[in-house]
Amino acid sequence: MQQRFNATPYLPIAKRIVLLKQLKRVLITCENELIAATSKDFGYRTEFDTVLGDILPTVKTISHTISHLPKWAKDSPRKAGLSLAPSKIAVSYQAKGVVGIISPWNYPIQLAIVPVITAIAAGNRVLLKVSEFTPHTNQVLKQIFTDELAEHCAVIEGDATLSQQFSGLPFAHLFFTGSTAVGRHVMTAASKNLTPVTLELGGKSPVIITENVDILKAAKAILFGKMANAGQICVAPDYILVPEKLEEQLVKTLCSLYKKHFPLGVEGKNLTSIISEQHFSRLTNLLDDAQQRGAQVVMPLDDNQSDEQKHRLGLHIVTHVNDDMLLMQEELFGPVLPIMSYQSLPQALDYVNQHPHPLALYVMGQDQQVNQLVQDSTHSGTFAVNDTLMQVTADDAPFGGLGPSGMGNYHGVEGFLTFSHARNTLKTGSFNPKLSLLLSQNKALIKVLKWLYLRP
Structure with missing residues (x-):
């Protein structure tokens, strides 16, 4: 792959767009195969979770990137200032080279291909190292990245x-x-090679419910965020802080x-399975630990x-929780929902900030001033009011964490910049009088520069 990049270090924008359009066509063609493959990998996965959570946002990203790439890739003129006259200065965006992408299992299409889209868009x-937990999906991804696309992205499997x-x-x-x-x-x-990294991690994403709230609307948003993909989402509501x-x-x-929405529970066709027995056992062990420590x-x-x-696991609401319980110490990644009560909003904010x-x-409430205070x-990496998950689907806004929840951004122009070197x-043209002045250490030039820049 490095030899291919060296042979064509600058891939024309028109060629990048051709590749993205080809990827879009193949993805849409493989929709049914991807739905079937992800369901096999999960044991059972709803078509809703695959189409709405994986395929649709991936295709939307391609379309958005194609529309905006010519603008993103243009040189950005900057002010040279008098000291550099008559030269002109700009920032040009250059491909970095061969990039590595390690994708997870929970959204094995979107979280694999969206970074690839952005990396190819940047030239x-x-x-692409895919997850060993999704072998059937991986085979479809390998089919997608064949022929000319394989020259730009190679899919690699392994433990x-x-x-x-x-x-x-x-x-x-x-x-x-x-x-x-x-x-x-x-x-x-990566640090051993001084390789720059982007880390999209996770953590415990809280929901703060304020006093001036529509409980029904808040509960709908929370339930959707917690049950989509069976809660196996890095931005799923992890715990609730409620008055x-x-x-x-x-x-x-x-x-x-x-x-109302899951009347058959784990027997229903609208509930995705937990990815593996190992992850299922982890969740049930967290519930057992919480109960042993006094939770309900x-x-x-x-x-x-x-x-x-x-x-398969249905919604389990856990009350009377505290930080001694394991489920309040690690990201849950499943349909387990701890609820903590608070007496004042500053108390809730202190808990989050500690x-x-x-x-x-997430904040749920109808008072805009209180929401702004929160x-x-x-x-946090992202912030949403009276909604859950949907902020991640914004094509024209960056997505990324902060501190332990991540480093760097992608999506939109920020993704293009992540995979580009800002050069x-x-x-300078043929007329360049400053060179002679600089070489002769011209005193008049020094006086002018001091007058321009060294004044209080």
Whole structure:
């Protein structure tokens, strides 16, 4: 792949667009294959989760990129100033080279291909390391990146050992999506080659419910965010902070909505499975630990709440939680929903700020001033008011974490910049009197420059 990049270090914008259009056509053609493959990998995955969460945003990203790429790739003129006259200066955006992308299993199409789209748009070649947990989807991805597309992106399979070796390769840029713990290892491996990294991680994304809230609307947003892909989303609501006087009403409303939309529980066709028995056991162990430490687990349905054989899990609401419980110490990544009550908003804000910056922070309430206060008083990768998950789907806005939840951005022009080298470009014509003045250390020139720039 490096030889291919060296042979064509600058890929014309028109050629990049041709490749993106080809990728779009193949993706749409393979829609049914991708739906079937992801369902096999999960044990069962709803068509809704694959189409709305994987295929649609990927195709939308291609269309948005094609429309805006000519503008993004243009040189950006900058002011040269009198000291550089008559030269002109600009920033040109140059492909970095061969970039590595490590994608996760939870959205094995979108989180693999969207970074590839952006990397190709910036003129790079790509090595894509896909997750070992999605072998059937990986085979379809390999079919997609064939023929001419294979010259620009190679799909690589392998386990955690191969991922470690992959992270240690001397890429021009390394892009990783996954857990914070693994992200630390990726960054360590990349640092040996001084490879720049983008880390899209996760964390515990809170929902702060304020006193002036429409509980029904808030519960709908929370339930959608928690049950889409069975909660296996890096920006899924991880826990709820709710005023003490509204906690009971919230729990009842969530249970009522769950019964309405998921009446058959784990036997229904609208609930995606947990990816593996290992991840299913992790979630049930977290529930057991919480109960042993005094938490109460509320299950909306009398039965069909869990199926170990099919590793399917319905909504489990957990109240009376504290930080001693494991489920309040690690990202949940499943349909387990801890709820903590608070007596004052400053208390809730203090709790959030005393913990690592999350990838997403949600506030539910109708008072705009209070919502703004929450926004101004907290830090997070993304922020949404009276909604969940949807901020990630914005094509023209950056997506990325902060601190333990990530490093760097992609999506939109920010993604193009992530995979580009911003090259300072100075151009001087045949008329260049400053060279003679500089070589002779001209005193008049020095006086003028001092008068221009060294005045208080």
